[in-house]
Amino acid sequence: MNGKISALFSLLLLLCVFPGLFAEGNLLLWEARHPEREGKLFLAGSIHLGRKELFPLDKAYDSALAQSQELVFETFEEDVRASEEKITEFIRRKALYPSGKSLRDVMNESELTLLESFYRARSGVNFRREELFSRRPWILVLELTILAAAESGLKLEYGFETVFRKYRNGRPARGLEQTYTQLSMLEGTDEKQLCAVILDGIRDYAGEKKALEEILEAFRTGETAPLAAQAEKMEKKYPLFHKRVLLLRNRNMAESLAEYAKEKKTFFVLIGAAHFAGKGNILRLLEEKGFLVKQLERTGERGAIAAETANE
Numbered sequence: 001m002n003g004k005i006s007a008l009f010s011l012l013l014l015l016c017v018f019p020g021l022f023a024e025g026n027l028l029l030w031e032a033r034h035p036e037r038e039g040k041l042f043l044a045g046s047i048h049l050g051r052k053e054l055f056p057l058d059k060a061y062d063s064a065l066a067q068s069q070e071l072v073f074e075t076f077e078e079d080v081r082a083s084e085e086k087i088t089e090f091i092r093r094k095a096l097y098p099s100g101k102s103l104r105d106v107m108n109e110s111e112l113t114l115l116e117s118f119y120r121a122r123s124g125v126n127f128r129r130e131e132l133f134s135r136r137p138w139i140l141v142l143e144l145t146i147l148a149a150a151e152s153g154l155k156l157e158y159g160f161e162t163v164f165r166k167y168r169n170g171r172p173a174r175g176l177e178q179t180y181t182q183l184s185m186l187e188g189t190d191e192k193q194l195c196a197v198i199l200d201g202i203r204d205y206a207g208e209k210k211a212l213e214e215i216l217e218a219f220r221t222g223e224t225a226p227l228a229a230q231a232e233k234m235e236k237k238y239p240l241f242h243k244r245v246l247l248l249r250n251r252n253m254a255e256s257l258a259e260y261a262k263e264k265k266t267f268f269v270l271i272g273a274a275h276f277a278g279k280g281n282i283l284r285l286l287e288e289k290g291f292l293v294k295q296l297e298r299t300g301e302r303g304a305i306a307a308e309t310a311n312e
Helices: 007-013 059-066 080-094 109-126 129-133 137-151 160-165 179-187 191-203 205-221 225-237 239-260 282-288
Strands: 026-033 040-046 070-075 173-177 266-272 292-297
Touching: 026 059, 026 282, 040 059, 040 160, 040 239, 040 282, 059 292, 070 160, 070 239, 080 137, 080 179, 109 129, 109 191, 137 179, 137 191, 160 266, 173 179, 173 239, 179 239, 191 205, 191 239, 225 239, 239 266, 239 282, 282 292
Parallel strands: 040 266, 070 173, 070 266
Antiparallel strands: 026 040, 026 292
16 A cells, blocks of 8 residues: 655555566665675565566566575465454554544645545545545555555556465465554554645645656666655655654564574565665665675566466
């Protein structure tokens, strides 16, 4: 759940179909080693939602995966049913305001009118004004992210996490975070800043295609500068949100990865691409811990990792 749909929506989505997939240049794929530790990390900037045309990936991904004994995902729960039940219960308890409170407490009338017009245009006869105003800002952020993805024809089944789970081939896997804790992070963010994110996204919704194209260019070229620019915009406009969504999580994930490198194995790590760009990104944090980080180049050849043929 990503010119911005604000910076947030773009960063949350990081979606893509892009031209020149097999052109020359770098990938959002890095190799990280520590001279005093036996493990190795392959760090892949992940696209959470995508299209079928993204695959097959460059052969460099096949090589990195083949060398890896374990996969690390941003979130991974072996017991999917238990995780879904926990998430469902969290949303049930936290998505709506209690009786006597609503979005009227955090938005003014003109802002509420803007929000209502946006939802009414997309809901038609199913629109319920009071139902909308009963939702907390954090759930609206997720809803708008999902809506933007749907309108762009982007699907979870073509996201990196979904595809690479199917290429585990018996390898163990672990998660750096839990989906439940990610939702808790979002839910605990200052509501005024979340409302600003929502309203800015709606105001600039029509221009989001161009902004997303700038981000997609990062996947085509392997350059992180467009992602860093988006993160910088987020930090300037929504500093508390930026800290919770990126900086604190980057620090925690880097700490975990540094510990993994003490093990005698190679890890293939998938983390949202936004975490590899801008201030306090994971690559820089690992370098500060003494890791040698190298960005990998495209081979120019199609590999075997293809969404339509992935084996369960």
